[in-house]
Amino acid sequence: MTLTANRAPAKTDPATPVAKRTNPLRFVILAALLALLLIVVAPLLIIAINAVKSPADYATGGPLSLPPHLYWDGIVDFWKRVDFGQKLWNSFITSFTVAVLGVLLSVLNAYALGIGKVKGRLWFLVFFLVANLLPQEVLVYPLYFLSKEVQLYDSLISIVIIFTVIQAAFGTYLLTSVYQEFPTELLDAADVDGAGKLRTLWSVVVPVSRPTLGVLFTFFFIWTWNEFFLPLVFLVSNENQTVPVALGVLQGDRLMDVTMTSSSGLIGILPALLFFLIFQRTLTRGITAGAIK
Amino acid sequence: MPAEGKPFAGPRKGANMRRKGYWPFLVPGVLASILVIVVPLVMTVYTSFTKWNGVGEQRWIGFDNYTRLFEDSLFWGSFSNILLLILAMAVVPTLLGLFLAAVLFDYVAKRFSNRWASLFRSGFYLPQIIPVAVTGIVWGWILHPEYGALNKILESIGLGSLAHNWLGEPGSALYSVMGIMIWVQLGYPIVMFMAGLQRVDPELYEAADLDGASWWQRFRKITVYLIRPEFYVVLVTTTIAALKIFGPIFVLTGGGPSNATLVPSYFAYKNFFEKAQVGYGSAISTVLTVLIIALSIVFLRLQNRAERKA
Numbered sequence: 001m002t003l004t005a006n007r008a009p010a011k012t013d014p015a016t017p018v019a020k021r022t023n024p025l026r027f028v029i030l031a032a033l034l035a036l037l038l039i040v041v042a043p044l045l046i047i048a049i050n051a052v053k054s055p056a057d058y059a060t061g062g063p064l065s066l067p068p069h070l071y072w073d074g075i076v077d078f079w080k081r082v083d084f085g086q087k088l089w090n091s092f093i094t095s096f097t098v099a100v101l102g103v104l105l106s107v108l109n110a111y112a113l114g115i116g117k118v119k120g121r122l123w124f125l126v127f128f129l130v131a132n133l134l135p136q137e138v139l140v141y142p143l144y145f146l147s148k149e150v151q152l153y154d155s156l157i158s159i160v161i162i163f164t165v166i167q168a169a170f171g172t173y174l175l176t177s178v179y180q181e182f183p184t185e186l187l188d189a190a191d192v193d194g195a196g197k198l199r200t201l202w203s204v205v206v207p208v209s210r211p212t213l214g215v216l217f218t219f220f221f222i223w224t225w226n227e228f229f230l231p232l233v234f235l236v237s238n239e240n241q242t243v244p245v246a247l248g249v250l251q252g253d254r255l256m257d258v259t260m261t262s263s264s265g266l267i268g269i270l271p272a273l274l275f276f277l278i279f280q281r282t283l284t285r286g287i288t289a290g291a292i293k
Numbered sequence: 294m295p296a297e298g299k300p301f302a303g304p305r306k307g308a309n310m311r312r313k314g315y316w317p318f319l320v321p322g323v324l325a326s327i328l329v330i331v332v333p334l335v336m337t338v339y340t341s342f343t344k345w346n347g348v349g350e351q352r353w354i355g356f357d358n359y360t361r362l363f364e365d366s367l368f369w370g371s372f373s374n375i376l377l378l379i380l381a382m383a384v385v386p387t388l389l390g391l392f393l394a395a396v397l398f399d400y401v402a403k404r405f406s407n408r409w410a411s412l413f414r415s416g417f418y419l420p421q422i423i424p425v426a427v428t429g430i431v432w433g434w435i436l437h438p439e440y441g442a443l444n445k446i447l448e449s450i451g452l453g454s455l456a457h458n459w460l461g462e463p464g465s466a467l468y469s470v471m472g473i474m475i476w477v478q479l480g481y482p483i484v485m486f487m488a489g490l491q492r493v494d495p496e497l498y499e500a501a502d503l504d505g506a507s508w509w510q511r512f513r514k515i516t517v518y519l520i521r522p523e524f525y526v527v528l529v530t531t532t533i534a535a536l537k538i539f540g541p542i543f544v545l546t547g548g549g550p551s552n553a554t555l556v557p558s559y560f561a562y563k564n565f566f567e568k569a570q571v572g573y574g575s576a577i578s579t580v581l582t583v584l585i586i587a588l589s590i591v592f593l594r595l596q597n598r599a600e601r602k603a
Contacts, residue, residue, distance in 0.1 A: 037416045063442035109322040116315025131330045135537045137558045137578040142333035165329040226424040228540040248426035268427035276422045
């Protein structure tokens with residue numbers, strides 16, 4: 001609104017012929033952007049169209065025709081064959097637990113480093129930063145070996161432990177910089193009230209920083225949901241697989257007909273799209289905060 | 294990105310009063326990190342100096358894995374593939390994203406509305422939210438040689454001669470993966486740069502307008518200059534992501550055909566879990582780790598310097 005109001009005088013001002021000259025250009029630029037957007041979104045649209053098309057209709061109409069009638073068998077058959085409900089639950093429970101525990105661990109670390117300013121905190125921060133940058137390939141074999149030793153191989157627990165630590169490394173780094181700016185008056189007030197450190201953390205620091213913790217929670221949840229490499233190595237049996245692993249290993253399966261593959265793509269996209277819509281506001285606020293990832 | 298450098302800022306006044314007694318809060322985090330990160334890291338570095346198949350005896354062989362690595366054409370091949378993937382995952386998306394972010398921020402938002410700008414931003418960001426396995430399904434299906442949508446489309450518009458086994462031929466597989474990765478990555482720089490542009494004082498643009506600066510001049514002199522911090526962050530995080538790339542390769546090509554799309558992380562994975570050459574796989578991942586850490590140090594330096602100048 002304010003933008004249009006600001007622009008209005010410029011248009012009537014004869015000293016700025018720019019506004020007139022750019023008028024046709026405006027729509028050329030908009031059309032170019034729309035064309036680019038279409039190219040970006042087209043693969044997903046093609047998947048969506050063909051997910052609800054029968055193989056016979058695909059054979060006659062090809063990939064770009066709209067399905068003459070909605071065909072749900074591809075989705076239903078795929079869902080049943082891979083027991084997709086189970087995969088969704090596995091993904092959800094791991095991502096949720098990692099997000100909760102990861103935020104908790106980040107808060108504890110950042111409280112000591114950002115507010116407590118413990119000795120050597122610079123080195124701790126460098127450590128957490130490096131931990132966050134390490135490629136998982138350098139950790140995978142020992143983790144695989146050790147998890148077998150302690151009977152946690154092929155178990156969601158191992159994935160939860162590993163990702164809690166990896167995500168918390170990032171969270172610690174981010175949250176420490178936020179806590180360094182924490183209003184000292186609030187901490188002093190808690191001191192005066194005789195609150196201990198733990199109570200100050202729970203009743204002052206955590207409530208005040210809740211928006212940042214919300215961003216962290218969202219990141220941890222989505223990142224863990226999308227993880228592929230370590231779950232692929234650790235979750236070998238069918239009933240333990242997460243959504244990305246199940247879809248990744250089934251891809252190109254001989255038993256899948258043409259449109260069932262795109263059905264599997266669609267039911268992989270939908271949860272991600274749902275999170276995106278739910279968390280969109282938190283995310284656009286937070287993506288810049290997550291710059292280092 | 295001022296928030297990035299802040300952990301290193303000196304303690305403020307009065308901080309000393311509260312400094313004592315906070316270390317117990319650090320204990321769970323440090324213990325867990327030792328268990329999940331430090332111990333495995335040390336084990337991998339140690340293993341890279343041994344010959345080991347994962348079950349039997351581990352035999353110390355010194356630098357043999359590393360000398361073998363530097364003579365292995367697959368290893369060098371995987372790194373030259375990575376250079377092309379850095380182009381596709383870091384360089385092209387960052388430059389294209391910078392341009393698109395400026396168009397959206399300094400043109401679309403002003404001449405049309407903010408709503409149009411955020412619509413485009415969300416649309417371009419969409420591929421970023423999709424799990425990598427699903428990206429593999431989507432593109433593997435579209436590029437399938439027999440029933441894939443791309444070949445069908447080419448045939449239907451009379452360009453059937455261009456139809457191709459996009460991911461299945463050594464000549465085109467890597468380029469196809471590169472194209473897909475540009476598609477995946479583009480949204481991230483756009484969102485980052487548009488967020489960075491929010492902190493630019495609008496008066497700067499207005500002043501430049503009054504001085505008769507063209508859009509291109511404003512882009513070069515104001516936009517590019519002011520979002521240098523974001524530019525570094527994006528370029529380095531995407532480069533590191535390219536060095537680590539595993540999932541897209543696993544689901545799209547499996548490193549093939551005939552190693553045309555092999556990358557270091559997949560090369561390490563194959564040695565760990567398919568060939569049971571754990572020592573050799575450890576050497577590959579150690580080299581990759583050293584490379585990533587070195588790059589991050591360079592990045593932190595550049596970033597600090599850019600911040601001091603600003």
